Amino acid sequence: xxxxxxxxxxxxxxxxxxxxxxFRLSIHRMTVLFGESGxxxxxxxxxxxxxxxxxxxxxxxxxxxxxxxxxxxxxxxIRKHGFFVFQEPSSHLNPLLPLGIxxxxxxxxxxSDELDLLxxxxxxxxxxxxxxxxxxxxxxxxxxxxxxQRMFLAMALKKIDLTLESHRKESxxxxxxxxxxxxxDNHFRDVFLSLLLRRFQExxxxxxxxxxxxxxxxxxxxxxxxxxxxxxxxxxxxHEEKLDLxxxxxxxxxx
Amino acid sequence: MGNxxxxxxxxxxxxxxxxxxxxxxxxxxxxxxxxxxxxxxxFTLVRAAFGNTVxxxxxxxxxxxxxxxxxGVALHFLETRRRPVYLAVTFILNILxxxxxxxxxxVGYIVLTVLIENEVLQSRFAQLAWMAFVISLFVFLEVVDxxxxxxxxxxxxDFFHAMLCCGIKEHRIINREILWKNTRxxxxxxxxxxxxxxxxxQCSIDFIVSVGLSTDVSLSNFPVTLxxxxxxxxxxxxxxxxxxxxxxxxxxxxxxxxxxQGVSIAVLIVFTLLCVYKISNGLVSRxxx
Numbered sequence: 001x002x003x004x005x006x007x008x009x010x011x012x013x014x015x016x017x018x019x020x021x022x023f024r025l026s027i028h029r030m031t032v033l034f035g036e037s038g039x040x041x042x043x044x045x046x047x048x049x050x051x052x053x054x055x056x057x058x059x060x061x062x063x064x065x066x067x068x069x070x071x072x073x074x075x076x077x078i079r080k081h082g083f084f085v086f087q088e089p090s091s092h093l094n095p096l097l098p099l100g101i102x103x104x105x106x107x108x109x110x111x112s113d114e115l116d117l118l119x120x121x122x123x124x125x126x127x128x129x130x131x132x133x134x135x136x137x138x139x140x141x142x143x144x145x146x147x148x149q150r151m152f153l154a155m156a157l158k159k160i161d162l163t164l165e166s167h168r169k170e171s172x173x174x175x176x177x178x179x180x181x182x183x184x185d186n187h188f189r190d191v192f193l194s195l196l197l198r199r200f201q202e203x204x205x206x207x208x209x210x211x212x213x214x215x216x217x218x219x220x221x222x223x224x225x226x227x228x229x230x231x232x233x234x235x236x237x238x239h240e241e242k243l244d245l246x247x248x249x250x251x252x253x254x255x
Numbered sequence: 256m257g258n259x260x261x262x263x264x265x266x267x268x269x270x271x272x273x274x275x276x277x278x279x280x281x282x283x284x285x286x287x288x289x290x291x292x293x294x295x296x297x298f299t300l301v302r303a304a305f306g307n308t309v310x311x312x313x314x315x316x317x318x319x320x321x322x323x324x325x326x327g328v329a330l331h332f333l334e335t336r337r338r339p340v341y342l343a344v345t346f347i348l349n350i351l352x353x354x355x356x357x358x359x360x361x362v363g364y365i366v367l368t369v370l371i372e373n374e375v376l377q378s379r380f381a382q383l384a385w386m387a388f389v390i391s392l393f394v395f396l397e398v399v400d401x402x403x404x405x406x407x408x409x410x411x412x413d414f415f416h417a418m419l420c421c422g423i424k425e426h427r428i429i430n431r432e433i434l435w436k437n438t439r440x441x442x443x444x445x446x447x448x449x450x451x452x453x454x455x456x457q458c459s460i461d462f463i464v465s466v467g468l469s470t471d472v473s474l475s476n477f478p479v480t481l482x483x484x485x486x487x488x489x490x491x492x493x494x495x496x497x498x499x500x501x502x503x504x505x506x507x508x509x510x511x512x513x514x515x516q517g518v519s520i521a522v523l524i525v526f527t528l529l530c531v532y533k534i535s536n537g538l539v540s541r542x543x544x
Contacts, residue, residue, distance in 0.1 A: 053411065083420055093417065102421075155421060
């Protein structure tokens, strides 16, 4: 099996939110998914990762109730060996735990050495400042949105390192990045992309990178040409009330 | 002076602490008065009754919180993983909820009587523990509702999902992050209010049992509590004397010296309930619950 395929239908009490057929994810490849805001990219990715509340939405995956999907071994593997980086970093950090502790919680506790990773993500920031940041309890105003997002990205990269150390290529986890660079400037976006793609080059883990930042295309195609065979660019668009997943041609976009 | 003023001001604003101090001071004051003017056998009885009532109340609080916490968390997992079992347990709990507390606890006291007569429950503490257990059975659903409400609220928040993504076990997120770190104040306020409910129910039931059952079953067999001490003939006469106190100054003075047993018990019950109510309300406003 080289591809995962999902038929996903999500409805609230009042209306149909998402109806997508044959949503495909290539295993051990990176899928970069574009699409306009509000089209349902986050809902789709959350449903694949098993994060939707069956009590809040009516969800079917492949025509079966969402509860059945959550019970699948494959879904558990996706969660166990994967990671989900949320679009909105502020509300996803636990306000009652310092950032440093949150970086070592759960599966991430297998390693307490994340300083090098943080130094890379903070690029040229003094070590002392990073260490101070680890003692901060997240508040709406501190750290900044960009720092919170980078903290999430550090968690994801750490999970990638830990998972791939132990499971290598047979890992069935999916690493989902939902608008991971929305709060970052272009410099830090590129820093993150290079860190992610460096790991991807080593291990080819299944990745879904969701964005509406089309300028990312030129960054990936320009600086990471050697990986283009392993990266699928796709675009989600609304067509007659139904979502349509089309291949996206970077060379056409870039002219 | 200014600092002292602000301290007393902030203390006055923290109504829960203020009423706790008032309650403790009132109990100590009453104890001193009784030590001076109440005869020794009656004073010993009142102290034992107050102690037993408070111990049973505290046990009821501990049991209610324990049962409520456990069942609240279990229901959350059953609802998401074993729906038929969840529906069955909810049905049973709703039946329990539909039984009036007084009636349910009376049935529990009947069982206690049987256990005492069959010499199963001999020690006073075991009998008090049974009373507390029975009361908690009809009170702990309030804790279940609180726990479930908090879990439902937090499980919809983003950080819950984020912690799951980090591989943190759901039971740890619920027990530690949601209930321990984010619900402690709510649970503490609930404990205070359950203490008041337990005292009220216990006094009511003990009074009813002591008045309504034959003497060879009730008073001599159950541990002495404020409720059953109040139902004794001498206490009732003291209570009746309160009415006479409005007719003349001499009778009012006699209330404080000659009718101390019944009046002390009545004051202990009413004053404790009032203070617990005020402490509970104070906690609600202090922690914005």
